[in-house]
Amino acid sequence: MLAVLKHELSLYYHSLSGYVFGAFLLAFTGIGALIYNINASVANFEYVLSFIQMVFIIIVPILTMRIIADEKRQRTDQLLYSLPIRTSEIVVGKFFALLVVFIIPMIVICLYPLIFSMYGDVYLPTSYGSIFAFVFLGLALISIGMYISSLTESQGMAAGICVVVMLLNYFCVQIANAIPNETIQNIIAKISLFQRFSLFYNGIFDLTAIVYYISIIAFFLFLCVQSLEKRRYNG
């Protein structure tokens, strides 16, 4: 697993995708901080996160599109299958590599509330609570992106499907509101990953949401393993 993790990281930082992902995330955070914290003089960093969560619609596909699709296209998946490592180790190794690529810009983002607190009164628990939840939201979306990448050989196709899924996820609550049925609206609000994040930037640390995100991650990694195993059975 460690071998896969190291290998994936080296691939991400050999190509541009690791840097593009980090740059996008940091650029949007910078813009958000400029708008909310500096121009509007709001002391809540969590609002910046609520603003930048939509950036996931673009950066998750950038990050995850090649992770498995490219292995299939280059036929390097055959190498992975022939190596003495389990499919689950391959998937978890790849996921941890994505986690590291995601965490690196997040560490930089963690400095923002500290810097702001030097110049004003920032309530750090909600800021860091939101950053914590933001990481889990990102990881849950990344696990979905990774599963989508395992379904196709084409990076472009993986990216396209991933953008659509991210958009649906982002706007599903608004779409559901158009349906005149309260039960459906409630269910969709409960399922929506982005909706659950809204509690955090409104100042509530919702542990059930964290558990939900972890469940989503586990579920899609499991699907990813199954998708790779299926290829082994069907060729």
Place this chain on the structure above:
Amino acid sequence: MITVEHLSKRYGDVLAVDDLSFTIEDGHIYGFLGPNGAGKSTTLNIITGCLAATSGDIKIDGHDIYEEEREAKKLIGYLPEIPPLYVDQTPREYLKFVAEAKGVKKADIEAEIDRVIDETHITEMQNRLIKHLSKGYRQRVGISQALIGNPSVIILDEPTVGLDPMQIIEIRDLIAELGKKHTVILSSHILSEIQAICEKVLIIYKGKLVAFDNIENLGKTMSEGNQIEILSGGDPLETIELLERNTAITCFEQKEMIDGYNSFKLTTSNSNPYEICEELFVAFAGKGIPLVKLNPIKTTLEDIFIELTSEEDEDALYGGPEAIEPAEEKAIPEQEAR
């Protein structure tokens, strides 16, 4: 040692591999032959654990490829048909990943990479990006990947496809070298290649094993005895009379005339065709019939391959090392009985 028992693989309605059983002993170079689509790559993919079988067992030195995946896979180095290379890495980085994944001890990784780089002669290319390497060098990087961890069995699926003649010779020499230390299974449909390097041959056709033996043994069992080609200058009837007089000639067939000479293909039961050649020479000389060609034919792998994989031999499918006889009976269909 690799034991394959009753291996079958089905893709929907298509049976790609049909009840295949064989044993690969240690220390030989095996040739895995078959026409395109015969099931060669599928079989190799299953043996290496890249593909799951529909039914059947595969054991590598007693380790089941599914139940003891890790132990079994450590014993095999595999180069698939398309070398699985990360083109954005250098060979050295790539080999480091493979070494780590194969569980080579951290302290030994660098030495192991140096060893395989040296063995496959890619020292000069080790720090260039794989995408900038020629096809021949990419193939070598692929082979070096298979050698990492010093596995006892090396499986190479069509390693010379797409290479130029010089590169083919180089890769062939490399494989012959590997055969001294490892058991090598080499899949190919280039017959001369197999004949040049392999000691034993497995021929697979429509997912079934049709032959498994040494090349010489296959040649012996293929045709009933040895064959001789002659070109005679005399009257054809006189030639036929002389041929009929020799009791060691079991049958003969008149071919098209070549440059005004009568051409015959003879089959003899004598294990030494040169003896018959001598007798024929004396007999023809005695009658004053000029004999311009007297040529004992050695059965080539090509003959064996064509005979076993041609449509009419479909019934003659292989059941075990001794079950080659049914193929022989059908082997000379157009020969005339005496």
